[in-house]
Amino acid sequence: MVFVDAARVALIEDDDIVRQATSQWLQLAGFEVEAFSTGGAGKSAILNGDYDAIVSDVRLPDIDGLTILADLTANNIHTPMILITGHGDVDMAVSALQQGVFDFIEKPFQPERLSQRVNEAVISYRAQASAQHRQEYLASVNGLEQVLIGQSTAMVQLRDQVVKLARIDTHVIIYGETGCGKELVATSLHNESPRGKREFVPINCGAVPENLFESELFGHEAGAFTGASKRRIGKLEYADKGTLFFDEIESMPLAMQVKVLRCIQENTVERVGGNQTISTDLRVIAAAKEDLSDNSEFRQDLYYRLNVAQIHIPPLREREDDALILFEHFIRHTREDASTLSDADRQAILSYSWPGNVRELRNAAMRFALDDSVSVMEILTMRPSSTTEMTQSGVPLAIQLHNFERKVLSEALSRHHGCITDVMLELDIPRRTLNQKMQKLGLNRGDYT
Numbered sequence: 206m207v208f209v210d211a212a213r214v215a216l217i218e219d220d221d222i223v224r225q226a227t228s229q230w231l232q233l234a235g236f237e238v239e240a241f242s243t244g245g246a247g248k249s250a251i252l253n254g255d256y257d258a259i260v261s262d263v264r265l266p267d268i269d270g271l272t273i274l275a276d277l278t279a280n281n282i283h284t285p286m287i288l289i290t291g292h293g294d295v296d297m298a299v300s301a302l303q304q305g306v307f308d309f310i311e312k313p314f315q316p317e318r319l320s321q322r323v324n325e326a327v328i329s330y331r332a333q334a335s336a337q338h339r340q341e342y343l344a345s346v347n348g349l350e351q352v353l354i355g356q357s358t359a360m361v362q363l364r365d366q367v368v369k370l371a372r373i374d375t376h377v378i379i380y381g382e383t384g385c386g387k388e389l390v391a392t393s394l395h396n397e398s399p400r401g402k403r404e405f406v407p408i409n410c411g412a413v414p415e416n417l418f419e420s421e422l423f424g425h426e427a428g429a430f431t432g433a434s435k436r437r438i439g440k441l442e443y444a445d446k447g448t449l450f451f452d453e454i455e456s457m458p459l460a461m462q463v464k465v466l467r468c469i470q471e472n473t474v475e476r477v478g479g480n481q482t483i484s485t486d487l488r489v490i491a492a493a494k495e496d497l498s499d500n501s502e503f504r505q506d507l508y509y510r511l512n513v514a515q516i517h518i519p520p521l522r523e524r525e526d527d528a529l530i531l532f533e534h535f536i537r538h539t540r541e542d543a544s545t546l547s548d549a550d551r552q553a554i555l556s557y558s559w560p561g562n563v564r565e566l567r568n569a570a571m572r573f574a575l576d577d578s579v580s581v582m583e584i585l586t587m588r589p590s591s592t593t594e595m596t597q598s599g600v601p602l603a604i605q606l607h608n609f610e611r612k613v614l615s616e617a618l619s620r621h622h623g624c625i626t627d628v629m630l631e632l633d634i635p636r637r638t639l640n641q642k643m644q645k646l647g648l649n650r651g652d653y654t
Contacts, residue, residue, distance in 0.1 A: 212327040215254070216240040217247035217261040217273070218289075223312075227260070227319070234320035244268035248276060256284050257327040258307075260319070263290035263297070274304060285326035289314065321650065332548060339530050343537070352393050353386070354534055355527035359519040363390070366516055371397035376469075376511045379492040381518030384564030387492035388452055390518060395448040400488055403447035406440050411456035418461050423468075425477035433478065441465075441474045445485045454491040454511075455500055466507040521559040521566060528554050528566060532581075535570035543574035550581040552646070556607065557585055582607075611646040614639075623653035 214236045218224035221242070228240045239256075241247035244265040251259060251273075259277075261270040270288045277284065285307035290297070298309040307326045310319060342356060353364050370377055371394050379387045388407060395405040413421050420430075424439030440449060451457065457465070468474050469489060473482045489511060491497075497508045521528055529546075532554050536543050546554070550573075559566055569584045614628070621627035629639055643650070 211237060212257040212324075213237045213239070213255065214323060214327075215247055215251050215256045215259045215261075215284075217244055217259070217265065217270070219243065219262060219265050223262075227316070230316040231260070231320060231323065234324070236320075236323065244270070244273050248273050251277060251282065251284065252280060257330055258323050259284050259286040260323060261286060261288055263288050263301075271301060271304060271306075274306060278305060283330075285330050287319070287322055287326060289319075325649075325651070328548075332551070335526075335529075339533055342530065343534055349393060349397065352389060354531060355524055356530065357519075357525040357527045359524050360527060363516070363518065367393050368397060370394060370514050370516070372399075373514070374399065374488060375513040376489045377491070377514045377516060378497065378511055379490065379516045379518065380494070380496070381492070382494060382520050382562055384562035385518045385520055386563050387518060388450065390516060391448075391450045391452075391490045391492060394490060395450075395488075398448070398488070400447050404444055405448050405450065406444035407450040407452060408440050409452045411453040415458045415461075418458055419464070420477055422461070422465065423474055423477055426479040428478065430478065436476070439474065439476065441468055441485060441487065442476075442483055444487055448488045448490060451489065451491040453493070455493045455495065455497060455503055457503075459502065459504065462504045462507050466504065466510060469507075469510055521562045526555065528557075528559060531563060531566055532570045532573075535567045536574045539571045539574035544577050546581070548649075552644075553581040553585060553607075607646065610642060611648065614642060614646060614648055618648065618650065618653040621653075623650045625650060 212235075214231055216224065216228055216231065216238050218227060218240070219242055224240050224242065228238045231238045236258075239250065239254075241250060244261070245267050247259075247261065248268070259273075261273060263270040270286070270290075274286050277286075283305075286305075287308045287310060288301055288306050289310050289312060291312040301309050307329075308322045310322065343354075346354065349364050349367065353360060353367065355361075367390060377391075377394060379390055381387045381390075391407070392405060395401060408421065410418075420433075420437070420439070422439050422441050424437045424442055425433050427433060427435045468485070469487065472485050472487070474485050475482055491511050493500075497503050497512070498505070521531075529551060533546070536546075554566075561568075569581065572584050573579060573581060613632070617628045617631055621631070625636065625639065629636055632639070634642075642648075
């Protein structure tokens with residue numbers, strides 16, 4: 206069992222010796238303990254404080270543990286409680302569990318068992334609180350936050366920047382890795398701007414054949430070349446009074462960059478095969494994966510014309526817990542009755558680096574929602590997580606290492622029936638390191654005892 210950091214525990218015990226001994230043991234296990242000798246004092250502190258778990262004797266001089274639980278529940282406090290008693294029986298245990306007690310332990314008890322159960326209660330409580338927080342967030346988002354989803358500092362700053370730049374009618378360059386949502390940000394800039402009711406015209410410069418680029422951008426007159434049977438309006442003209450989005454602008458042919466620069470400078474366009482100069486009013490948003498100022502294949506005069514403002518989209522791996530929020534968002538939009546994420550699933554999502562960013566995450570979430578038999582780890586490794594082969598081509602190194610460590614630790618825990626001390630001795634690692642690895646890998650000692 207992995208012991209969580211900085212977990213606060215309220216201990217309510219009227220016996221001075223038992224209270225002191227239990228408090229010391231829980232502190233040695235890494236918990237922050239606040240001890241109380243009466244039920245009233247403990248309840249008052251819990252009502253006015255913030256605790257991750259409660260350990261209470263059932264028999265107290267002023268109020269019993271079950272009454273404390275009922276009073277806390279009535280005040281909408283659902284901190285997990287573990288009851289301890291020397292007078293317990295089966296009926297009392299069943300009644301306590303039915304009323305919402307996390308666990309029921311009889312005296313005398315093994316201190317290690319108590320600390321393990323407290324730790325499990327804390328992990329469960331925090332996971333539930335985190336899941337509820339994410340659900341409340343997704344249910345409450347509106348406006349721009351419905352499009353650019355995330356609670357990380359980076360996403361809050363990104364939304365603020367989009368709102369500010371949307372009001373300024375100027376050209377913008379958006380930088381970001383593949384799959385991080387550059388077109389989504391560009392669309393948001395357009396929709397939030399005064400041009401929002403006019404056309405948003407995207408063009409992927411890396412997807413247009415070089416021989417068709419000029420016709421695609423500038424349009425052509427009938428008879429301008431073989432196959433041009435009628436006039437065609439180009440992207441530049443079609444985006445008049447709206448926004449033109451150049452995705453992967455670093456892929457634009459060099460010869461075409463000169464013509465685009467002239468169009469932006471003079472606010473005019475001429476169709477291929479035509480002589481008429483057509484006035485245009487464009488806002489240009491460009492997106493690139495790398496700094497255009499360092500690209501020898503990109504004209505610096507065009508760069509300087511576009512580089513009025515910049516937006517840098519952070520990769521998903523730098524967005525704190527946004528991956529979990531987005532994963533649950535895409536699950537919900539794919540299938541309302543999809544399986545919920547397990548602890549191991551959540552850990553896999555948070556530990557994976559997501560090289561394909563949000564695009565990769567969305568695809569993984571959709572597959573998870575559509576197939577109840579597959580885990581997130583199996584999706585990320587593209588094979589069953591139980592396989593022993595660790596050299597499959599294309600599997601990220603981090604995932605291969607994750608699977609190998611999990612296999613070794615799982616087998617050791619199984620051999621020693623969950624005995625942490627024996628596993629530490631066999632693998633020659635400190636308890637804290639073992640605890641951290643078990644938490645990271647989603648391993649629970651209780652599954653092996």
